[in-house]
Amino acid sequence: MTLITERAARSIVKYPARYKKVGLAFGDRVFPVSAPNVIHPTDTTNSCSPKMSADSTMKLHEYQAKRIFAEAGIPTPDSRLATSVDEAVDAGRDLGYPVAVKAQVQVGGRGKAGGIEIAGDDDELRDAADAILGMDLKGYTVDRVLVESAVDFVDELYLGVTMDRGEGEPVVMVSSEGGVDIETVAEETPEAIAREHVDPAFGLHPYQARKAVYGADIPDDAARAVTSVLQTLYDLWESNDASETEINPLMVTSEGDVVAADAVLNVDDDALFRHSDLAELEEESYTDDLERKAGEYGFDYVRLSGNVGIIGNGAGLVMTTLDLVDYYGGAPANFLDIGGGAKAERVANALDMVFSDPNVDSVVFNIFGGITRGDEVARGINDALEQFDEIPKPVVVRLAGTNATEGMEILNTELVQVEETLEGAVQRAVANAEEVAE
């Protein structure tokens, strides 16, 4: 049982709190400094990784997720999306002050990075919107903000639904310690998060939602409303093929009402084929021109900081090639998986991709053909290299598996260095990188 508890605790660590309580604490109530009984969402703690081409989920913006949550009946604060300072001020006047101005970018730590401000009047709102719109937030340019009514609150809760991959089952999570860094809660006091595994054939039974809510010591006056939100959050998770749905914090007002102050809806990429409405929301959000290019080519690509460019087939073998570059004293510049069954053109594109990285001083091409054929790979390498008068960076090629012999006959060995083993190829590429770098 301990193992399961720990695993489930860790499973939410990827999605820590978007908000941190700001203000003065009196007992277990928190009052913001400038406006009593009004929450100041500030989003100070978050280690969420940014959306990238190689991620397996599509992350919706907060305002998109909130719209979907609200349509499903989860109470959310009144809000408006604004793309200019004037629009933001109009929104503030309509909503009534104070309001929160929140950068809509798919990265965590918005508050800490200055992406969330509180405004008490037109001037403050104008200043906040002017500062946030156009700002660079961890590589992303902010082009829209959510202007949102601040909410009176007495408690902040955490609700989440995700897949426990170890169990192969969904798990719902509830904590009365929302708002603070849920990562810390999960690691230091995992018992403060009530968890309930769900049989995917039946979905979340109402009793399970109640069990989780009462198990998390949610105040009695709010328990019924929280249970209802949790049930809806699970239904949204299931109906949208989500990898995660999360509300942190779910605010409890003095009347015992609940309001979702943030909303997370991340969708399984592999299921987008049956969610055309969600697929339409997908945006390019590369922080890096090379990752954008990899996205256009359709490669699994991750840019790293070293100078040895790496191309291979199959995730495990490419990872291994990276590890060996490191093991033999080099530094990998990237992860690039051409996938299975790549034709010559794709192989040539991969080389173009790696040559486009100015950090790359040397390239290792490691193919172990299963459904990928050595002759196609050799043709692709020839095509890519024959267009150069001079090869930009030394390329080491190691071909094994299906049609490797045919590939070696085709390969123009005047343009590349050939090695028979993985270990030999990596060592040579590392040596080349050292030589070029000097």
Add this chain to the structure above:
Amino acid sequence: MSIFVNDDTRVVVQGITGGEGSFHTQQMMEYGTNVVAGAVPGKGGEVVEGVPVYDTVHEAVRHEDADASVVFVPPAFAADALFEALDTSLDLVVAITEGIPTQDMSKVARRLRETDTALIGPNCPGIITPGEAKLGILPGNIFDDGKVGLVSRSGTLTYQVVDNLTSRGIGQTTAIGIGGDPIIGTSFIDALERFEADEETEAVAMCGEIGGEDEEEAAEFIATEMDTPVAAFIAGRTAPPGKRMGHAGAIVSGSGTGTAESKIEALNNAGVPVGDTPEQVADHIEDFL
């Protein structure tokens, strides 16, 4: 001896009329696999590579006495194909398909627990017992029959390690690619349990990668339940947190779980040597024999 498959295994190919399905049916038969039927809705009565095609898996099992299936069905229809396979008396289902929605696999895994069928995959290269049968897309020519079992989350890394073994004359009893997805059928532990029970398997090579905790759980199993020696390789030591390395399952979350370090430490603590390179894994295996 071998695990899961041998030359008696009677195979039905689900999705046999597709490009991948027909090509690999031919490859499997060339290797000597006993492919007895195909199953594709609406294609009953056709013949592919000399193999009769049925509309349903049930018919294929009834008419051709199939006891294993290989699934090449596209991701949108793959879960249904797996439910269909699990609704028959098949002993083994091998799912090659990549990109099956995770929630679909959660439901399949739930159904799987109610059956006596073993599922390998999805998103895997399949399984091979050298010289007898292969179910999947592995290149048969790099394998050789022998005394070493191999289990891996990655296809091409399997080939690499097999190559390191075969090239120094070390053959394999059975090699299994269990797949790189977050939710899979046969786990490391399931495969290790079978290798432990197999009299011919004298050592096991295990190839893990970052993400999840399957390797850590396998380490505990090896320490407590296995006499057969195991050597391991873990891919992804240099992977930065939060970046998915190709496989949906190969991601290290911000908290540091699923890292190569934690897996290597768990395996070392279980007495399992972990090679820094695939060649070193072969060295360890050679020492065991």
